[in-house]
Amino acid sequence: MAGKKSTIIGKAQKKIDGIELVTGRARFTADLRFPQMVYGYARRAGIPAGKIKRIDKEHALGIPGVLDVITASDLPGPNLIGILPPFDQPLLAEEEVRYAGESIALVVAETRDIAKRASLSIVAEIEPLEPVLTVDEALKPEARKIHPHGNITFSRKLIKGDVEKGFERADIVVENTYETSFQEHAYLETEAVCVVPHGDGRITVYASCQSPFHIRGHIAVNLNVPASRVKVIQAYTGGSFGGKDDVATEMGCLAAIAAIRLNRAVMIVHDREESIIGSNLRHASRIHYKTGATKEGKIIAREVKILLDGGAYASESPFVTMKTLIHAAGPYNIENVFVESTAVYTNKTYCGAFRGFGVPQVTFASESQMDELASELEMDPLELRLKNALKAGDATATGQVFRKSVGLVKTIQVIDGKRKHVQSKKLQDEERWLYGTGFSCLLQGISNGAEGIDVVGASVQVSQDGSVLVGVGLSDMGQGSRTVFAQVAAEVLGVSMERVTVKQVDTESVHDSGPTIASRSTTVGGMAVLKAAQEVKNSLVKMAALMFNTREEKVVLKDGFASLYEDDSARIPLDKVATAAYWNGFPLMNLAFSKAPDANYDHQTHQGDIYIAYNFGTHMMRIRIDRYTGKVEVLKHIAAHDLGKAINPQGVEGQVEGASLMGFGLAHLEEVLYDRGIIQNPNFADYAVPGIKERLPTETVIIEDYNPTGPFGAKGIGEPPVAGAAAAFANAVADATGIRFLRLPITREVILEALRGKQ
Amino acid sequence: MNYFFPSTVEEALGLASGASNPKYIAGGTDLSLQIRDGVFSPDTLIDLTCIGELKGITETGRGISIGAATTLSEVADSEVLPSTLIRGARLVGSPQIRSLGTIGGNICNASPCGDTLTPIIALGAILRTVSPSGLREIPAEDFFLGPKKTILKEREILKEVIIEKQFLRGSSFFKKIGRRELQSISQVNLALWLVMDKPEGVVSRIRVAVGSCAPVPLRAVKTEAFLEGKKLSDDAIDRGVAVLLSEISPVTDVRASLSYRKLVAGTFFREAMKEARDDSEA
Numbered sequence A: 001m002a003g004k005k006s007t008i009i010g011k012a013q014k015k016i017d018g019i020e021l022v023t024g025r026a027r028f029t030a031d032l033r034f035p036q037m038v039y040g041y042a043r044r045a046g047i048p049a050g051k052i053k054r055i056d057k058e059h060a061l062g063i064p065g066v067l068d069v070i071t072a073s074d075l076p077g078p079n080l081i082g083i084l085p086p087f088d089q090p091l092l093a094e095e096e097v098r099y100a101g102e103s104i105a106l107v108v109a110e111t112r113d114i115a116k117r118a119s120l121s122i123v124a125e126i127e128p129l130e131p132v133l134t135v136d137e138a139l140k141p142e143a144r145k146i147h148p149h150g151n152i153t154f155s156r157k158l159i160k161g162d163v164e165k166g167f168e169r170a171d172i173v174v175e176n177t178y179e180t181s182f183q184e185h186a187y188l189e190t191e192a193v194c195v196v197p198h199g200d201g202r203i204t205v206y207a208s209c210q211s212p213f214h215i216r217g218h219i220a221v222n223l224n225v226p227a228s229r230v231k232v233i234q235a236y237t238g239g240s241f242g243g244k245d246d247v248a249t250e251m252g253c254l255a256a257i258a259a260i261r262l263n264r265a266v267m268i269v270h271d272r273e274e275s276i277i278g279s280n281l282r283h284a285s286r287i288h289y290k291t292g293a294t295k296e297g298k299i300i301a302r303e304v305k306i307l308l309d310g311g312a313y314a315s316e317s318p319f320v321t322m323k324t325l326i327h328a329a330g331p332y333n334i335e336n337v338f339v340e341s342t343a344v345y346t347n348k349t350y351c352g353a354f355r356g357f358g359v360p361q362v363t364f365a366s367e368s369q370m371d372e373l374a375s376e377l378e379m380d381p382l383e384l385r386l387k388n389a390l391k392a393g394d395a396t397a398t399g400q401v402f403r404k405s406v407g408l409v410k411t412i413q414v415i416d417g418k419r420k421h422v423q424s425k426k427l428q429d430e431e432r433w434l435y436g437t438g439f440s441c442l443l444q445g446i447s448n449g450a451e452g453i454d455v456v457g458a459s460v461q462v463s464q465d466g467s468v469l470v471g472v473g474l475s476d477m478g479q480g481s482r483t484v485f486a487q488v489a490a491e492v493l494g495v496s497m498e499r500v501t502v503k504q505v506d507t508e509s510v511h512d513s514g515p516t517i518a519s520r521s522t523t524v525g526g527m528a529v530l531k532a533a534q535e536v537k538n539s540l541v542k543m544a545a546l547m548f549n550t551r552e553e554k555v556v557l558k559d560g561f562a563s564l565y566e567d568d569s570a571r572i573p574l575d576k577v578a579t580a581a582y583w584n585g586f587p588l589m590n591l592a593f594s595k596a597p598d599a600n601y602d603h604q605t606h607q608g609d610i611y612i613a614y615n616f617g618t619h620m621m622r623i624r625i626d627r628y629t630g631k632v633e634v635l636k637h638i639a640a641h642d643l644g645k646a647i648n649p650q651g652v653e654g655q656v657e658g659a660s661l662m663g664f665g666l667a668h669l670e671e672v673l674y675d676r677g678i679i680q681n682p683n684f685a686d687y688a689v690p691g692i693k694e695r696l697p698t699e700t701v702i703i704e705d706y707n708p709t710g711p712f713g714a715k716g717i718g719e720p721p722v723a724g725a726a727a728a729f730a731n732a733v734a735d736a737t738g739i740r741f742l743r744l745p746i747t748r749e750v751i752l753e754a755l756r757g758k759q
Numbered sequence B: 001m002n003y004f005f006p007s008t009v010e011e012a013l014g015l016a017s018g019a020s021n022p023k024y025i026a027g028g029t030d031l032s033l034q035i036r037d038g039v040f041s042p043d044t045l046i047d048l049t050c051i052g053e054l055k056g057i058t059e060t061g062r063g064i065s066i067g068a069a070t071t072l073s074e075v076a077d078s079e080v081l082p083s084t085l086i087r088g089a090r091l092v093g094s095p096q097i098r099s100l101g102t103i104g105g106n107i108c109n110a111s112p113c114g115d116t117l118t119p120i121i122a123l124g125a126i127l128r129t130v131s132p133s134g135l136r137e138i139p140a141e142d143f144f145l146g147p148k149k150t151i152l153k154e155r156e157i158l159k160e161v162i163i164e165k166q167f168l169r170g171s172s173f174f175k176k177i178g179r180r181e182l183q184s185i186s187q188v189n190l191a192l193w194l195v196m197d198k199p200e201g202v203v204s205r206i207r208v209a210v211g212s213c214a215p216v217p218l219r220a221v222k223t224e225a226f227l228e229g230k231k232l233s234d235d236a237i238d239r240g241v242a243v244l245l246s247e248i249s250p251v252t253d254v255r256a257s258l259s260y261r262k263l264v265a266g267t268f269f270r271e272a273m274k275e276a277r278d279d280s281e282a
């Protein structure tokens, strides 16, 4: 069906929403206007820990233009949000403040400016508590408990084989401790929601978000209304990367409560500073690795202890903890693995989902270990990786065996084939420049896996004119999933891309499909579209067979026609077939589900089948470093990923380039700096995200090792390159300088100081 | 808030004296953020960008005059200005910021990391100001009193930046580093102006300024004195670097550490001196 002749699947497609996005016609949440709309602005705690004694609204309420000031005691519901158990996060802090960016009140006013100014005039008496600021402090037995259940958010172990025995047999053991810092999502569009109340008790929520159904659920609970009265529309979303989940529920609930109280539309849009201090970050980590190998370079034991600084609330810490656990062994076939991963509460901005979900942190550490081991063994770094690479039929760290679609070896070989050419090129001024090349291998699980349920519902509807309407409950935040869904439907129904429309996600017209995370849109969502489209295709084929007076097997849908296999020229336009199908009562719409197989998984040892597939990759980065300033230039970056099948190769390139750049930011530029619990650089002047000049010279290499669990063999690619690029960068710097850097980011400053220390 | 567009300096001064809490605004790329954050709450904004006499780069008998309201992109594209100033302007922010932002705004905002501040100090620029009490001429190096603090009195306008003929000779350099390549705030910047005595191969005049290391951009007078009259051997340059590092005392802050600032300032100075030497030999 996909066939070799497809003009849609595997062909570069423009994003179906590209034109409106680049011309500025797309309207983002903050662009929306409704009659009598008013603005909300949150007052933040300003100190990392304390007991709320009193919040005095009177002065703020007296400011002309101020309509309402809402504090925890005004909330109609349980004042609770959170993506996963333990649900521990309030909308507005009630008794205790747990991080400086935490909201303690919401001011609603006629203009955003008035609301903001008024929020600062609220008198908040907060009795400071000694903040718990580091993981080490939090874990001390005598530490103050940030939550009643203590300072450990979530902790698990993965046990495969017997590491002790493994290390006994090892000829060589390398061991080190690595750290990574907090990272901010830094999407161009900050968080925004707008809630419009209707006279009949229903409300409509427009949100820049990635999980509209989460928002609906939380609003229903916190407003104490049936979820069916809450409609959430995902507006065009200018990036999310995991960041517009918890915070979008917080803002959505607050705006909804204000909208009901005032019976007016309420808009809340974050400043950049709020976006950094008041919404989740990537977990900072400290990771201890010990790797044992034979002198031939076969890794036989790996022991990893991971501590994640999760900040003040749980958010998605439990999932991130599990992801680090499962991925810590790397994409290698290792008999004995022990991993312990623990997320810890501190009085800092909470951490949660962020593209890669813990995998970039462990991959940086794991791949540093691989290079350290290679150098102990005096072995080529790629050869060592090849020797240990997972292959089809091998058991992963969780003991899961994939018979198909384990394309790691091919990604290593491609890089190996290209490296000579890249490494031989040197530029002038050798004295000044230190050259280096870094490699990394990685894997990233696709789908929610045993961490949670993974179901996507998709609808496909064909109109009498033969055009196609697709609805999927997953959000496109820029990654291009709408385009992929359109391609899948177009391919199955034999129509051109222009004939397919993909719905904006709104909770009244698509099925709840869970959050848009875990690189699952193409794989799980695409599969649901495929199924639904096939059902509708069956109707059309049935109808066409009647019209041709032939058997169904003889009919094919292509190029907007139903035609006969044997004779292309015998064909009926699809609109005629669709109209006839309608009049004959054949269903032209279908809602289909794609559900990952139930995981067979032991949550004590973390052994069993967890994901429906893994994306595998190998990265190479060639850099040079100015030994006098620490400046790094990336001369070449090659990212080879096995993604099963590239449905839209252009979309794949976009994802690989974008995710790699985020990994580069994590490894070289970005760091959220705290001083006594207060973020010191909540702006893009001092928090350095990559700029246009940092765009990497990335060459994307697509390896297609057919994945039976994805549509047309596809696997996700949205997250994996983050880890690959970050780890390859660190290894390249080590190669160039001869110094192993154990902490990310490795900035110009860090490099220069280390070079100076070496002299 | 009132917003005025005067067309002459005199009119601007008049508007300012009539208001209780006025602020001049040029490109607004600094001021609008400061107003947003509540640093200033003026009741009157007086826009200087429609005043013809404050705009453009002109050659005069004295040298070159740059109107305070000249945009940074005009400075960056100039063919007559010394290269240190052109480079400094070119490395400010992004094209959007340079099209709006002005050299006068950069100077009057007096951020220690402002990228045209060290160039004008190295070029010995004279800043001409006007106020109801008359005209003043202030050497650039005396203009800055602290972060965001200048010698300007309330309601005084910076009119023009004058670079005298003597400083249009010789060669000049500007170096900057931030966390990333473009659109980044200086962690350190350095401007150098120098004239070589050709037949002798010695430094006849030199001025050096280092930015983003202290509350104000610093002129390195000891370094200048040390190198004046010296032949530019590698050794002399190295010793010059040592003098420079002893006379600047950088701070550690959220942008960079003291030691990194010193390392890079030393690198920049060494590099610029070597480039100057190569220039003069060419």
Ligand SMILES: Cc1cc2nc3c(=O)[nH]c(=O)nc-3n(C[C@H](O)[C@H](O)[C@H](O)COP(=O)(O)OP(=O)(O)OC[C@H]3O[C@@H](n4cnc5c(N)ncnc54)[C@H](O)[C@@H]3O)c2cc1C
Pocket: B023, B024, B025, B026, B027, B028, B029, B030, B031, B032, B048, B068, B069, B072, B091, B092, B093, B094, B097, B100, B101, B102, B103, B104, B105, B106, B107, B108, B109, B113, B114, B115, B116, B156, B157, B158, B159, B183, B184, B185, B186
């Ligand atoms: C994103 C971004 C990036 C930036 N990057 C850089 C950078 O890399 N390097 C750098 O140096 N700066 C940078 N800046 C700061 C800023 O753009 C410059 O300082 C710019 O030159 C300011 O000029 P302006 O005309 O916009 O000043 P305005 O904001 O209009 O004014 C600044 C101050 O000067 C006063 N003022 C202006 N003109 C006069 C005058 N003629 N007489 C008396 N007072 C006057 C104003 O009252 C105000 O106090 C950046 C700013 C932004 C927003």
